[in-house]
Amino acid sequence: MMNLIQTAYSKAEARYVATNAASRAAHETATASLPGGNTRSVLHWEPYPLCISSAKGYTLRDADGHTYVDLLGEYSAGLYGHSHPVLLAAIAETARRGLSYGGPHVAEARLAILIKERFRSIERIRFTNSGTEANLMALAAAKAFTGRHRGKIIVFNGSYHGGVLTFPFGCQDVWGVKGEVKMESKYEVLRALNAPHDFLIATYNDTASVDALIASVSGDDIAAILLEPMLGSGGGVCATLEFLSHLRRRADELGALLILDEVMTSRMYTGGGIQSELNIRPDLTTLGKYIGGGMSFGAFGGRHDVMALFDPRASGSLPHAGTFNNNVLTMNVGVAGLERVFTPEKARELHDLGDEIRGRINSFKDGVLRPGERRLRVLGCGSILVFHFTRTSLENIASPADWKGDEDPRLLDLLHLEMLNDGFYLARRGYLALSLALLSQDGRKELDRFVDAVQRFIVKFQSELIGE
Template sequence: MTDRIQTAYSEAEARYVAANSASRAAHETATASLPGGNTRSVLHWEPYPLYIISAEGYTLRDADGHTYVDLLGEYSAGIYGHSHPVLLAAITETAQRGLSYGGPHAAEARLAMLIKDRFRSIERVRFTNSGTEANLMALAAAKAFTGRYRGKIIVFDGAYHGGVLLFPLGCKDIWGAKEEAERASKYKVLRALNAPHDFLVATYNDIASVDALIESVPGCLDNIAAILLEPMLGSGGGVCATPEFLSHLRHRADELGALLIFDEVMTSRMYAGGGIQSELDVRPDLTTLGKYIGGGMSFGAFGGREDVMALFDPRAPGALPHAGTFNNNVLTMNVGATGLERVFTPEKARELHDLGDEVRDRINGLGDDAPGPGKKRLRVLGCGSILVFHFTGTSIENIASPADWKADEDPRLLDLFHLEMLHEGFYLARRGYVALNLALLEQDGRGELDRFVNAVQRFVVKFRDLVE
């Protein structure tokens, strides 16, 4: 970290502290009962996070009375914005008929049919309460269907598939290391946190890496149960998989007799609302979903080929049990179905996707593409309405995995960018993650996005000795 970055960050942090005394007090109160005052790690930042007291449309209001344009979009779960009248009406109408039934009801079949219509690879679907659960169940299905109960799972460095399925950049070598080499690693605790599967970690977008990993497994044709990946890395910085890479994974999964699983928990919103797979020639065996599809309620789902999902058919002898008190919660099912039918239509999905691409292109067009020696260029990765900011000297066309942007990225520049954007009135993740919501499609929302692009340009000009 250069002295200039540290000086600029210290000034921004002092301004932040002076403007947010109520949030600071709320944070200090929370630390008495929550470790670090927090029960969701990603929402913490230094010196302390803002405490939100209300939300409406595309705006948030904090404990100190500041109003922000919400560009975080609840990490892609908040696609409807806040307090959408159609969804509020659905919540009220549903709640008046009872919050939980303990039995099947029509809304779950209605939501399932809507999902089938949008995701071409999903022939049957089952619901969970989160994307994490969805991925856990998809892996269980893959092992059961292949009969490889001790089979290995291929995943990718920099991927995130839920709270117990984390593969941060740099874990690749540790996952394959002997215990002695692992002891000093910062990833040891994360490895202990993960669900107990035998994972093989490959490099994203690297066909040779995948092939070498497969060949390293004795009896690979009988010992690999699944390949699990995000078509766009969410926590991995918005890096998109190439069509060639995905086609190769499809070929290798078929060759191995393994299942190919697409984690589209974040990316299901893409294009016309059918996920990244809707624009590919590659079809996964299983797809996992989550986030916004529950209309703002807790939601997850896994689905795919009818023969694989038949494992969970309770009419069949020996069917796999799939429990979950709130799997078919009537609020989630009814509000989720209403959202897909009446609000996040395929037409609106495409409009939001195109808006995100437009904003990304505008920001990537700021300044010269060739930063000076030792300087970082602001670059925005992602797809459609998910944008991820980076400060790196590596050009976008040369970024194929998280290692490519992280090789020279100074995270304190992102910290500085985060505080500067908050000062400008824009709420986004500290790591530079942005997920646009439908409320921003309205004329005044588009105006706020224009203001955001201008704020980013002011940041680049203000800190031009650090960023070009």
């Protein structure tokens, strides 16, 4: 069975290489200056990635002249699609007035107000340049506010909170090791790359694992619980209301802060994040991705008393520097996007479209699962969809462990190349983030075509999917 998958993949890869010579040449040129020809690891795939030359609406064009429907959506940062006229006008007008002021301007306060209107838990907010920075600042705020300057942070196996806050599935045992760690596995290397907080790794959607960790240390040692309400890099698993409610209760009991990382999920429902639908009120929320209208953006905000730590008018306040925190281009374009494009009504429409596409694909081959048969399962929430090939039913997936055990990643590699061949651009790991551009009549037709392409893939590679 392994040979069946490998044979199918080798054929798809050979076709990819034969039709993407210019991308290959661009990659080889880049390797002379960039390690592996790359400065953003997630965008690399074997044998080499496509070199994108232009983008418009919901389409991308590569160096070889191929056009693709963009279903990756810049890992959720590309919510507006490409070259939206409202955003282009805001960019042009801002550039006309000057790009760097070195002083406050009205757009930063306006963007803050717009975000507060959508996130009831955010009473005050500060801007950063990325979601990674936002999470680093939120953790710093939690330690300062609780007075637990060397406090422990509870995070979850399979979570991702930025380039220096990554906890891939399988890291749990390594992070639990005390003292010096030898660099013998990728998890140990990642531990060295992470910011040097004292992390406790719990199991997602498992209240008992959280309680066990809390019981293993002094409650006064825990400064924060940091959580994605949907695991982004971790495969699209969503937190249950019961789990989030338990974390809220335990944080209160400990005197720790509950931080919701909605960098990827702030787009959900009517644009107020997953917390809005589940009515969970975190102490702090972190944001990023699309809110800057396509510019570099991050933010952290929440309770007034916590955020008051950063009020420069107060004696002993915490400094929070960053040359581009209030970048005039990011602020103005972000305002234009939230006011005039990504309205709550459009947010809901996009959310519902994603749920519709997920439901259609998950309905394929409905019936009794034969022994040993893998099926395509689509996880995620709203307009973020994550594909998996697993024997585990959707209702039994509560953490990455539930699909990691039997998923062959080469099936995702094969799906990726086959979808590229059909003109659809998505992440190698089976991740999709739909953009507003796909709400158009033509965009919806392309999504229909994508659903058909996925169904053809399942039929074509049925033997490979069944597995041993």
